[in-house]
Amino acid sequence: MVLKSESAHATDPDDDTRRSLLRHMLVVRGLDEEAHRLQKQGSIDLWASCQGQEAAQVGSALAVGPDPAVFPSYREHAVALLRGVAPDELMAQWAGRTFCGWDPHRVRFFPYTLVLAAQTLHAVGYSIGQRLQGREDFVVVYIGDGATSEGDMSEAMNLAAVESASVLFVCQNNGWAISKPAEEQMRTSLAERARGFGIASARLPGDDPEAVFSACARAAAHIRGERAPYLVEIQVGRIQGHTTSDAQEAYRTPDDLARTRAADPVTAYAARLSDRGLVDSAWLDGVDAEVREMRELLVKEYA
Numbered sequence: 685m686v687l688k689s690e691s692a693h694a695t696d697p698d699d700d701t702r703r704s705l706l707r708h709m710l711v712v713r714g715l716d717e718e719a720h721r722l723q724k725q726g727s728i729d730l731w732a733s734c735q736g737q738e739a740a741q742v743g744s745a746l747a748v749g750p751d752p753a754v755f756p757s758y759r760e761h762a763v764a765l766l767r768g769v770a771p772d773e774l775m776a777q778w779a780g781r782t783f784c785g786w787d788p789h790r791v792r793f794f795p796y797t798l799v800l801a802a803q804t805l806h807a808v809g810y811s812i813g814q815r816l817q818g819r820e821d822f823v824v825v826y827i828g829d830g831a832t833s834e835g836d837m838s839e840a841m842n843l844a845a846v847e848s849a850s851v852l853f854v855c856q857n858n859g860w861a862i863s864k865p866a867e868e869q870m871r872t873s874l875a876e877r878a879r880g881f882g883i884a885s886a887r888l889p890g891d892d893p894e895a896v897f898s899a900c901a902r903a904a905a906h907i908r909g910e911r912a913p914y915l916v917e918i919q920v921g922r923i924q925g926h927t928t929s930d931a932q933e934a935y936r937t938p939d940d941l942a943r944t945r946a947a948d949p950v951t952a953y954a955a956r957l958s959d960r961g962l963v964d965s966a967w968l969d970g971v972d973a974e975v976r977e978m979r980e981l982l983v984k985e986y987a
């Protein structure tokens with residue numbers, strides 16, 4: 685489950701990495717479905733789903749490898765698992781048992797940040813601090829499209845640019861800040877906005893984990909080579925509501941929802957690797973058993 689160092693510096697995924705991309709996407713989908721079920725029966729308080737965003741999260745996390753410190757927003761569950769956060773540790777916060785269920789120093793995955801965009805300044809400051817201490821690896825910060833409207837994000841981008849901080853900004857643009865559509869929050873893409881601050885950037889669809897992996901591996905090479913920040917804007921679909929408290933059917937059309945669900949990156953990638961002969965039913969059954977075991981553990985701990 686936990687990241688291994690060897691995936692950190694390749695630009696294109698090999699076949700083992702492709703299988704790993706799919707496996708992690710399937711595992712986090714299982715976790716997400718179980719969390720939904722537990723919330724609906726009142727066993728946990730709230731859940732912010734990452735369904736639809738798995739390719740963006742797994743592709744980016746595998747591309748950068750285990751070394752960079754990660755500053756998440758609040759729905760980077762796939763990245764958390766890849767970092768070595770245990771599923772029950774991840775769930776503890778959503779059950780109201782703790783502010784953070786894991787040791788951020790051990791896993792180098794900082795606590796979920798619900799104050800939008802605050803983590804962007806934490807990340808840039810951490811990166812500058814690392815450099816001052818002679819410890820130079822880059823820092824990854826995850827941000828949603830809506831959170832980029834916060835002043836903190838502009839401050840963080842400007843500071844990262846002028847200090848040439850080694851920070852990878854990963855923006856998962858799922859098109860929504862709760863019920864506010866992204867097109868009502870910005871007139872340019874986030875990739876363009878980053879360039880306005882003097883930060884190199886790329887924008888890509890988030891349905892293909894291999895494309896995300898390659899884009900983030902190139903971004904990592906840029907950061908390491910230039911000692912300068914980079915922003916990747918990944919366009920993803922949000923399959924579930926903002927959280928389990930949100931009835932998105934009230935503000936999204938049935939067509940929009942159907943299109944988003946039809947473009948599910950997990951089922952699409954499973955089909956693609958099956959078609960290519962990279963996984964077979966025995967392999968899929970193996971992952972299924974792993975997911976079932978994880979779900980049973982969560983039910984035992986939380987239901």
Ligand SMILES: Cc1ncc(C[n+]2csc(CCOP(=O)(O)OP(=O)(O)O)c2C)c(N)n1
Pocket residue numbers: 759798799800827828829830831832834858860861862926
């Ligand atoms: C400073 C601040 N303002 C408002 C909120 C309320 N809030 C929570 S999530 C959210 C929308 C965030 O959207 P986005 O950044 O696109 O992330 P997504 O939930 O889509 O992943 C808002 C407005 C907050 N948590 N923090």
Ligand SMILES: [Mg+2]
Pocket residue numbers: 828829830856857858859860861862
């Ligand atoms: Mg959003």
